[in-house]
Amino acid sequence: MKAVVFDMDGVIFDSETLVFRMWKVVAEKYGVADIEETCRACLGINATVTREIFFERYGQDFPYDKYKKEMSDLFHANAAGGKLPKKPGIRELLEYLRRENIKTAVASSTRRDLVTRELEEGGLLSYFDEIVCGDMVSRSKPEPDIYLEACRRLQERPEDCYAIEDSYNGIRSAKRAGMHPIMVPDQAAPTEEMEELADSILPSLHEVQQYIDKNCKKI
Structure with a gap:
């Protein structure tokens, strides 16, 4: 070895626990269904493939970038400065x-x-x-x-x-x-x-x- x-x-x-929790906040705000299942499908993959999975599940007109930014802002507010x-x-x-x-x-x-x-x-x-x-x-x-x-x-x-x-x-x-x-x-x-x-x-x-x-x- x-x-x-x-x-x-x-x-x-x-961090994944926090990501799931912040996506749930955004999903409840905008009425996005099955967000936990979608997040689980994205485990271990990069940002590009994650984006594709969201579009496959919610349609090409899904405002992924807007919702992802809101989730990221919430995540960093709770994780920055060594709080993660x-x-x-x-x-x-x-x-x-x-x-x-x-x-x-x-x-x-x-x-x-x-x-x-x-x-x-x-x-x-x-x-x-x-x-x-x-x-x-x-x-x-x-x-x-x-x-x-x-x-x-x-x-x-x-x-x-x-x-x-x-x-x-x-x-x-x-x-x-x-x-x-x-x-x-x-x-x-x-x-x-x-x-x-x-x-x-x-x-x-x-x-x-x-x-x-x-x-x-x-x-």
Whole structure:
């Protein structure tokens, strides 16, 4: 084992809960139906594909940009300045990986400026050797591009790297890249497909640390 690559939203930060909550506020204001189901369909994908999913579900005349801006403004009002909650065990896991000299990276579908800002405000930016974001690759998860790029930047083979993910598309992406996916569920419950694709499904990042310590030989 040479490296661990983390998704960000729902893995490092408890941000997806806040996104769902803010979309519900906007949906109730404008009478948008089934917003939670739509948000769940968008887990793990980039902004371009998310936009397409909203248009597919609500029609091409859906004022997505207006509603998305309102949601984003609400989100940042509640998350800026380090207020975004971290997932339990993330700092301990990062400290452990540092002590073990295991490389780390972020592979997030979110755009780079926001990823960097949230990690910095959360006091976690210095833990990561590389950051790869949705606006840095041509294809979104579930395609393998973002994880392949992370491994390339880390200068490690995908088969020597683990990926920590919470979404179906993230697990699919890491598996297609040839990595070892570990699912830590957040908004999406594990399915039979996820059980087949993931090396392990664990309830929290605390168990991820225990799993790595017990099962992964440090090369």
